[in-house]
Amino acid sequence: MTTDPKKPASPSEAILASRRNFLRKSVLGAGAAAGATLAAPYVNAQTGPIKWRLQTYSGAPLGAHVIKPQIEAFNAAANGEMEIELYYADQLVPTADLFRALQSGTIDAVQSDEATMASPVDIAVFGGYFPFATRYSLDVPALFQYYGLKEIWEEAYSEVEGVTWLSAGAWDPLHIFTVDKPIRSLADMQGLRVFGVPTAGRFLSKYGLVPVTIPWDNVEVAMQTGELDGVAWCGFTEAYEVGWADVCKYALTNSVTGAWFGSYFANTASWQKVPPHLQQLFRTTIDQSHYYRNVWYWGGEAKLRVEGEKMELTSLPAEEWQQVLADSNGFWDEIAASSPRSARVVEAFKKYAATMEKAGYPYR
Numbered sequence: 001m002t003t004d005p006k007k008p009a010s011p012s013e014a015i016l017a018s019r020r021n022f023l024r025k026s027v028l029g030a031g032a033a034a035g036a037t038l039a040a041p042y043v044n045a046q047t048g049p050i051k052w053r054l055q056t057y058s059g060a061p062l063g064a065h066v067i068k069p070q071i072e073a074f075n076a077a078a079n080g081e082m083e084i085e086l087y088y089a090d091q092l093v094p095t096a097d098l099f100r101a102l103q104s105g106t107i108d109a110v111q112s113d114e115a116t117m118a119s120p121v122d123i124a125v126f127g128g129y130f131p132f133a134t135r136y137s138l139d140v141p142a143l144f145q146y147y148g149l150k151e152i153w154e155e156a157y158s159e160v161e162g163v164t165w166l167s168a169g170a171w172d173p174l175h176i177f178t179v180d181k182p183i184r185s186l187a188d189m190q191g192l193r194v195f196g197v198p199t200a201g202r203f204l205s206k207y208g209l210v211p212v213t214i215p216w217d218n219v220e221v222a223m224q225t226g227e228l229d230g231v232a233w234c235g236f237t238e239a240y241e242v243g244w245a246d247v248c249k250y251a252l253t254n255s256v257t258g259a260w261f262g263s264y265f266a267n268t269a270s271w272q273k274v275p276p277h278l279q280q281l282f283r284t285t286i287d288q289s290h291y292y293r294n295v296w297y298w299g300g301e302a303k304l305r306v307e308g309e310k311m312e313l314t315s316l317p318a319e320e321w322q323q324v325l326a327d328s329n330g331f332w333d334e335i336a337a338s339s340p341r342s343a344r345v346v347e348a349f350k351k352y353a354a355t356m357e358k359a360g361y362p363y364r
Contacts, residue, residue, distance in 0.1 A: 010309055050082040050274060057095055057112035057262075059216045060088045061242045065296050066171070066262075067111050070289035074282060082278050084109070089216040096213070103162040108270040113262050115198040121156040122339040127261050129174045129200035130335075131328045133349050135258035135356075135364070137294050140170035147348040152341060153263070164268045167283065169290035171260035172235035172297040174200055176209075177248040179223050179230055182314045186323070195219045196232035200256055203331050204232060207324075223247045232256075237300030240308055251311040254321055 056067045063086070071086045093101040098117035102110045110117060114127025126133070134140060144150040149168070157165040176183060176194065183189060190208030194201070201211030209232065214222055220243055222228040231244055235255075239245045264286050271279070305313070316324070336346035356364040 049078075049080055050278070052082070052084045052108035052270060053087060053092065054084050054109040054111065055087040055092050055098060055101075055107050056089065056110070057098070057116050057216075058089055059242065062238055063088045065241070066293055067289060069292055070285045073288060074285040077281055077285070078278060082274065095216070099163070102265055102267050103160075105162075105267050105269060108267050110265045111262065112265070113197065113260065119160075121160060122341050123152065123156050123345055125199050125335055125338075125342070126345055127199075127263065128197040129257040129260055130349075131200065131203045131256050131331055132325065133257060133261075134170070137170035137172075137259040137298055139352070139356075140168065140259050140261055141290070143348060143352055144168050147352050149345065149348060152344055152348075156341060157265075162268050164266045164271050166264040166266055167286045167290070168261055168263040169286075170294060170297075171262050172237055172301065173255040173259060174232065174257045175235055175239075175255055176204075176232045176252040177230050177239050177244060177311065178250045178252075179226075179228070179248050180250075181229055182250040182312065183252045183316070184314050185317060186320050192229040193227070194230045194232045195222070195228055197260075200232060203328070204256065206327060220244060220247055234260075235297065235301050236304040236308065237297050240300070240304050240310070245308065245310040248311055251305075251313055253305070253313050253315045254324075256324075 054067075054071065056063050058066050068086060071084050075083055087107075089095055092107055095112070095116060096118050098107075098110050098112055099119050101107050102117075112127075114121065114124035116128055118124075119127065134143075144153070153165050153168065157163060174197075176189075178192065178194075181188065181192060183192075186207045189204065191210060192208070193210045193212050195214060196204075196211050198211070201209065205211060211232075212222075212228060214228075219228065219231060219233075223230065223244070224247060230248060230250075231239070234244075236245075236251065239248065239251070245251075274282070315321075332346050332349070336343040
């Protein structure tokens with residue numbers, strides 16, 4: 001991003017510049033640390049380094065934050081023993097084909113949510129944005145660490161041949177951003193064509209919203225040409241970072257979910273060929289990525305919502321929002337009835353929500 005040095009940066013430009021500087025320092029710091037502690041790169045004379053291809057659900061502007069720092073850190077620390085080539089949304093295979101490509105070994109690893117990549121497990125509906133399952137980003141690791149979701153995810157993927165689930169983390173909350181049609185009531189959602197993740201779209205369609213699936217890189221043009229009325233895909237941080245805030249005039253402040261569930265997956269055969277120390281390194285850099293994203297998103301959401309000048313904020317009437325909350329209870333029960341394992345996930349959500357409510361401030 002460049003700005004006229006004589007013209008003061010707008011609030012959003014200043015925020016984004018400071019956050020990109022955070023990214024630059026994070027990446028340089030990881031590389032410098034690796035260079036300071038590692039000897040000359042090791043290369044197996046007979047086989048050479050292990051080569052992986054990883055595709056993320058995200059386009060390149062967003063991928064610069066949600067995965068690129070991790071891959072660069074891993075490649076630096078792997079010391080020539082392994083190299084991961086990073087591909088963004090739809091570059092090798094369409095996003096909807098990610099799971100099949102991973103299972104067949106066309107690609108070695110994936111970063112995505114289950115719903116977006118059409119994962120054939122009964123818990124796929126919980127990947128991405130499950131309505132009101134979370135309020136804050138830390139809810140996701142807490143649910144996996146302390147409320148049994150880790151074991152449920154491992155169990156589900158143990159039944160799928162060729163794919164190993166590795167880790168889940170939190171992304172941003174879900175807001176609806178629209179080009180020129182503000183949402184000030186549920187009735188305003190009727191007929192709006194929005195790009196979004198499957199589960200949230202399924203829930204919001206109750207109010208007339210029309211989920212549309214197109215390649216990620218085509219979204220901005222589709223909004224400019226009128227093919228889309230907006231997006232129900234992300235929070236304020238992404239909307240500003242990837243340029244959608246330049247196209248959308250309105251942002252609905254009501255958040256359907258507080259944090260997206262995203263995961264890392266590996267082709268099982270590819271994973272088994274990686275020696276234990278590099279498996280551990282990959283898991284460690286995944287954790288680094290989870291941490292970076294939590295800070296990047298959390299810091300941006302409030303700051304851009306308050307200081308960002310590109311979109312007018314709208315809200316639903318309190319009584320209509322209460323109706324949405326009530327409707328989500330029925331949606332939870334509907335999904336819980338779909339399979340015993342799904343029922344266990346919903347039960348974990350309910351137990352966690354009850355615990356947080358009883359805990360009170362500062363948790364709820």
